[in-house]
Amino acid sequence: MNPQERKQQNLVTIYQALLELMMQKPMATISITELCHRARVSRTYFYRHYQSFDQIIIAYQTQNMLSYLRRLPRTSQVELADLMMHYFENTKLEAETYQLLIKNGQLDVLLQTFQTVFQLLIKQDRIGGHSSRLNEPYYLEYFSGAVINITVNWVKRGFVESPRYLGQLVARFTLLKP
Secondary structure: OOHHHHHHHHHHHHHHHHHHHHHHOOHHHOOHHHHHHHHOOOHHHHHHHOOOHHHHHHHHHHHHHHHHHHOOOOOOOEEHHHHHHHHHHHHHHOHHHHHHHHHOOOHHHHHHHHHHHHHHHHHOOOEEOOOHHHHOOOHHHHHHHHHHHHHHHHHHOOOOOOHHHHHHHHHHHHOOOO
């Protein structure tokens, strides 16, 4: 196993251990020693790679979202409704994780991860049919906050609507066309 694969495997292991502990008690009461023991990594490993539990979550969620991007249709641009449908499908697949993160007040982590990936999509010009507003100051923050709020409420309500419906709803609310 090459170093990059080993690093990815360790990230998955420590992230899964953190989630298992979060199922038992609030994240604020989990110790680094407890996490390292559960993940079977040393405290030295933890401190060499992370400064907080948030960094573990961000690293894993970013990898998860990048994996989501790789599953998008192979066209140069994808309509926002389709992008968002895939995002909500991914969220539903990760339902238990999202529920734990929401329960533990990790909305900033979800927001930061979404912003990172959406910014990458903007930079790569992957969003079809959009206006120049995507590059306006604060648009990324506005849009990301709206999507995360919809996501949180959708998760809390038990995924009542379909991912397709929510993708279309976000696109309609956003009115990306000039």
